[in-house]
Amino acid sequence: MSFDKFKPKYKIHSETENYFKLRAEAGAKPYDQLTVEEAREGNIANAKRFAGTTEFEGTVKEFTVPSKQCSDGIPITVYRSKQCDLCVAPSVFVYFHGGGNVVGCRQTVDTICRIFSRDAPCVVVNVEYRLAPEHKWPANHEDAICVVRWVKMNKGLLGAVNRSTVGVGGDGEGSRMAALVCHEVPDLGYQVTCIFHASAA
Template structure:
């Protein structure tokens, strides 16, 4: 499928190429994490002022999971309790942390007028599959069990994330539907990774290999998965779940220049076919990762405002 970048996205990509930074797959995971975090100030929009942003420690069987809880100045409440978005950051299950996605979580809390809890799940290759998925499920269960103490309405618990984080949000929603977790009110899947088979056309098209390149995806996968047998496991590939029926209302976003485009599109279509209410949004002229680049890409702010509106309308 031909991809034509929006002018601003093309300018960002040109600047990225001119910087000549070594690709992630040519360095160690530790160095890749440093590169990823160092690039954030260049692209992060101005963060809104919040009521609070505090560290949170979530007990888990294999050790506490760090998290951060954000409360906006204007908070939608019912009987003193507010809706909550449990957010999982992107980064291929290898890079990214609470700080890399701090600004986007602040903006989601501010514009969505809800509590956001960002979860710092364990990363690969130090902790391979299913560590990240297990942490995401455990964290969501703990948040639900402690909802009232946290000021959260457990009936309005939403999960979401970008890229690998969208994968984890989809996994949490599936687990919860099948009894391993609380009832989930909605899921926000921002260019999610849904199928490790990587067999869709967008995984082969040269036009999609921008920032998130075909080669770096393989690097992420090799670090995260323990072997090819994991590909068919729905905890790794939510698209491999036998059914998507009974999942919560879903917002699914894809980008045109993205190897994950087709699997995200297909997942949204399958959700609809399964009777799930779906809001599907495609940004044809943007690349994978644009959502967190609000300083440079106006469409990132458009997308975030749309998601905030969807969250507000969720019943």
């Protein structure tokens, strides 16, 4: 991908240009040229290649949140770094991955969730919400609300305490979901969003 036509108008960081160059060399294609499964597989492969790994001391646990809309429940991964032991009431940060409500999964944001838990420090809840086209909107919205309400009622189970604050955040589609949740679930402590757009896998 060439950025020459954008350079007169925008200042493009060299790391950004190099990132897209590496993706192009690896054969990345726009999502509209891929099947849903190909896009999802490419998204995971891209995350594995560029997200890297990070040092993390603590616990990583799997839970399933009961849901009226989803008979199998909503899978979540909960990260609690050892740094949380230094907090009297570590916050709980519910994170929604991006992907345009079609691609993305907990696996694609595993590294950043570990970093949040370690460096914030906080307990991070990584949500596997339902995706389109199999599940039409508002399925993902329903899952987000359900998980946040459950988290507020089960802080102790996750490694926090009753007076721990609960916040939400996400990237891309996940940031939109976090914003909507703030209108539906009362008494959230904060919202963190990262707007990111990726058009190829």
